[in-house]
Amino acid sequence: MNLSAGVAYANIVCVQANERPGMMRVRPLQPDSSYLVHKIQGTQTTVGGSGGQMPLGLTPLSGQQISLIRAWITEGAKNN
Template identity: 50%
Template sequence: MRRLFTAAAATLALTACSGTDSGGSAPSNGDAGTDATATAPSAFETDIAPIIATSCVTCHLTGQEAGNMALVPAKVRESLVDVPAVGAPGLQRVVPGDPDKSYLVMKLEGTQLEHGGTGARMPFGNPPLPAEQIAKIRQWIANGAKP
């Protein structure tokens, strides 16, 4: 039941953060179509948020769960970027521009113990993320972990 609730909450959070109105259309900026970058979704929206919504938010919804992280799309950066890692003193969860120093990557790749971290590989209790999803997260971090 908890997984069903958290999955539904994650879906609602993604919908709420998608930048569309209740009719499903993007808000008008008055001159739509003249600047593709103004309406193009970010790499976070297209690549990272869906991974987090399906693989992470079920255990990290409100910030009261393991690791004290709220990983709904509106809270991801505030919970991860430049935040000290709970299970690894001296490490940051996400170091913008440096995936190799980001504890999130270590936890996803299962190398956290080699770097003084603790706990299991993430996502806990599930198979590891596919290599292409980890590569997208690495690229997002390498590009500055932008929203």
């Protein structure tokens, strides 16, 4: 997945997750229905996903960092 500046947004918002068909990577307004949230929380298998917690091989995000991502999604996942 290309997460470079200028293309990252189009590659994650309203795009189907490869590991969990039928679930979007980021579903605006719905963090609990966003596969990205499950991947960073390490709960991807509870929604039928697979793979490891992200970021893979690095220290998991803090609760505060995850809360910021959840808030961004809850507020509509705007491209700003």
